[in-house]
Amino acid sequence: MTALHSQAPAGETGGEYAFAYLDEQTKRMIRRGLLKAVAIPGYQVPFGGREMPLPYGWGTGGMQVTAAILGGDDVLKVIDQGADDTTNAVSIRRFFSRTAGVATTTRTPEATVIQTRHRVPETPLSNDQILVFQVPIPEPLRFIEPAETETRTMHALRDYGIMHVKLYEDIATFGHIATAYAYPVTVDDRYVMDPSPIPKFDNPKLDMNPALMLFGAGREKRLYAVPPYTRVVSLDFEDHPFAVQRWTECCAVCGSRDSFLDELIVDDAGTKRFVCSDTDYCRQRQQETGQ
Amino acid sequence: MYVAVKGGEQAIDNAHRLLAKKRRGDTDRPALEVAQIRQQLPLAVARVMSEGSLYDEELAALAIKQAAGDLLEAIFLLRAYRTTLPRFAASVPLDTGRMQLSRRISATFKDLPGGQLLGPTFDYTHRLLDFALLAEGEPAATPAESAAPASLEPCPRVLEMLGREGLMTPERDEGAAVPDMTREPLEFPASRAQRLQALARGDEGFLLALGYSTQRGYGRNHPFAGEIRIGEVEVWLETPELDFAVPLGDIEVTECEMINQFVGHTPDQAQFTRGYGLAFGYAERKAMGMALVDRALRAGEYGEEVQGPAQQEEFVLMHCDNVEAGGFVSHLKLPHYVDFQAELELIRKMRQPAQDATPTEPAPLEENRA
Structure with missing residues (x-):
């Protein structure tokens, strides 16, 4: 696996499009929105989301954020499900190496900007990295209250009673909180926020993370952020504390017992194997152990 | 040893090639001209312009050709082009x-x-297939053109x-x-x-x-x-x-x-x-x-x-x-391994007490998962 993919020549699109596709006015508008989002951690900032040449729901929000913050000397990593080689991650990485000509990498420590869908890398991030999340439904209260007019009022009044009732009903029905991903969090003791559909396994990584975390929802036209070193607390109850998934198995490739594992069915008899969902983390461990 | 599925880049390139081939169809037949689409499929062009929010018959016809006749895909193409255009003014209201x-x-x-x-x-046409069109002829003679x-x-x-x-x-x-x-x-x-x-x-x-x-x-x-x-x-x-x-x-x-x-x-x-x-x-x-x-x-x-x-x-x-x-419906085709794995773990955990209570099913979870 090569660390740095060959750098596509800038202007491969023939000068028909601006650096990183979006025009400068749009990027400035998004950066303004991001500044507001950083200033009010966890608050959803409406923004004039543009149509992107990739479908809504495939990361257009994350791509607009990445396009707005990317500079010529940035090194970009794109992951989907923790992996650099999933088709949509490949597609988005190609898009930016084509339209911005930036260097790309699969190695987490080498990246300055990491766009992700559904995972936070296992390798701890540093304070000179930015993690950009692709968000399908930014509103954590949406599945309890479908109307935007209502949910905005609830956020304004910090009226999160219905969310606690929902979690309580889970406990009453199933014995524990039946949310495995997109598990709601409170940011900086103020706004309840959807951490995007990351598994709740990743929620603790958001807390006091040194990296800046930006969230972009293209179809819903919302931006939000968790600034570096911000308190992020997963919602729970004293007698039902928040807990993350654990596996009895370890990674079949690198032997990790601490990472989030993907389950693979490897034969017709349904035999299961578990491997790290974070492909770069798994590769690093294989190198360390000399496999 | 299991080798994780690789080759996303190659797969994407291949998919693009196959799509181009499917769009073109049998190369023994002449290719559709954009001008033909514009002239002979004007209602499709109209829909793509309306929902693509861009009045340009030629580009709409091009989008229909490129989308192999999938009008929603053509609308998407036109929108993605439109979004890059500068906006310099609003017209006077149409009269x-x-x-x-x-x-x-x-x-x-x-x-x-x-x-x-x-x-x-x-309106008022009888919806009968016109087999003259199938024979690539002109439709049955209509009454002489009104004066x-x-x-x-x-x-x-x-x-x-x-x-x-x-x-x-x-x-x-x-x-x-x-x-x-x-x-x-x-x-x-x-x-x-x-x-x-x-x-x-x-x-x-x-x-x-x-x-x-x-x-x-x-x-x-x-x-x-x-x-x-x-x-x-x-x-x-x-x-x-x-x-x-x-x-x-x-x-x-x-x-x-x-x-x-x-x-x-x-x-x-x-x-x-x-x-x-x-x-x-x-x-x-x-x-x-x-x-x-x-x-x-x-x-x-x-x-x-x-x-x-x-x-x-x-x-x-x-x-x-x-x-x-x-877009949002089609994103369901993207991998959701991680979320699904989280749900799998949860549903197994939920079912665990019931399984433990059944003496005829002694298989512990670890064995199932080995």
């Missing part, structure tokens, strides 16, 4: 009263100033005439700047201008179904097709350099004005209300669906009880865009 008509009908008056003109319409091609002089709109009698609730132009929902995110409640913009870009099928639902009682408001007119209108622009407006050119539009049930606090103040639809090109079904939904969405304005989905602004406006809807 559809001065339209060069190719079709004009009213279901409310048998005869009226300007008369009725069927124009080119599928003079019928056309109508520009004529006043029907609802204007009712309005002069005070029978229509007046539409007020607040003179506010034209909002652009492709630049500013929608916030609710939306203005009528924003609603009409969203509906004009909205999916024809969705608006048709919602309009139909109002006819069947989910937010009924008694529509009459007051007037449908199709034809060319001039687009005028006021530029800062000149103190008068200049014409940019003609565009073809379809306009539908529905006359709906009356409102008024006292019987002597009773007035009809209006639903409005406008679409690029020859797009009657779209314009009618839009007019029905526009009227349904005015429930709040007229103090009507909101009973049907077509009357719920946020529901309609957030779901009428087929590029948004198509």
Whole structure:
């Protein structure tokens, strides 16, 4: 696996499009929105989301954020499900190496900007990295209250009673909180926020993370952020504390017992194997152990 | 040792090649020209321009060709191009009263100033497959062309005439700047201008179904097709350099004005209300669906009880865009291994106590998963 993919020549699109596709006015508008989002951690900032040449729901929000913050000397990593080689991650990485000509990498420590869908890398991030999340439904209260007019009022009044009732009903029905991903969090003791559909396994990584975390929802036209070193607390109850998934198995490739594992069915008899969902983390461990 | 599936890049390249091949079809047949699509599939071009929010017949035809006839994909292509274009001005409002008509009908008056003109319409055709077209011949001879091609002089709109009698609730132009929902995110409640913009870009099928639902009682408001007119209108622009407006050119539009049930606090103040639809090109079904939904969405304005989905602004406006809807539905094809794994872990955990309580099933979880 090569660390740095060959750098596509800038202007491969023939000068028909601006650096990183979006025009400068749009990027400035998004950066303004991001500044507001950083200033009010966890608050959803409406923004004039543009149509992107990739479908809504495939990361257009994350791509607009990445396009707005990317500079010529940035090194970009794109992951989907923790992996650099999933088709949509490949597609988005190609898009930016084509339209911005930036260097790309699969190695987490080498990246300055990491766009992700559904995972936070296992390798701890540093304070000179930015993690950009692709968000399908930014509103954590949406599945309890479908109307935007209502949910905005609830956020304004910090009226999160219905969310606690929902979690309580889970406990009453199933014995524990039946949310495995997109598990709601409170940011900086103020706004309840959807951490995007990351598994709740990743929620603790958001807390006091040194990296800046930006969230972009293209179809819903919302931006939000968790600034570096911000308190992020997963919602729970004293007698039902928040807990993350654990596996009895370890990674079949690198032997990790601490990472989030993907389950693979490897034969017709349904035999299961578990491997790290974070492909770069798994590769690093294989190198360390000399496999 | 299991080797994780690799090769996403190669797979994507191969998929693109296969798609290009599928689009082209049998290379023994001549390739479709963009000009042929533009000339011979004008209704498809009209739909792509309307929902793509860009009046450009040639690019719409190109998009249809590139999308292998998938109109929603063509709309998406046109939108993704449109979003990169600079916006330099808003035109003067179109004066559809001065339209060069190719079709004009009213279901409310048998005869009226300007008369009725069927124009080119599928209405009254019998939907019988024309096998002459299959044989690549010209369709069966139609009756000799009428002596003079019928056309109508520009004529006043029907609802204007009712309005002069005070029978229509007046539409007020607040003179506010034209909002652009492709630049500013929608916030609710939306203005009528924003609603009409969203509906004009909205999916024809969705608006048709919602309009139909109002006819069947989910937010009924008694529509009459007051007037449908199709034809060319001039687009005028006021530029800062000149103190008068200049014409940019003609565009073809379809306009539908529905006359709906009356409102008024006292019987002597009773007035009809209006639903409005406008679409690029020859797009009657779209314009009618839009007019029905526009009227349904005015429930709040007229103090009507909101009973049907077509009357719920946020529901309609957030779901009428087929590029948004198509994208979000299709993203289900993307991998969700991680979320699914999280759910698997959860559902197994939920079932665990039940399994433990069954003595005939001693297999511990670890063995199952080995």
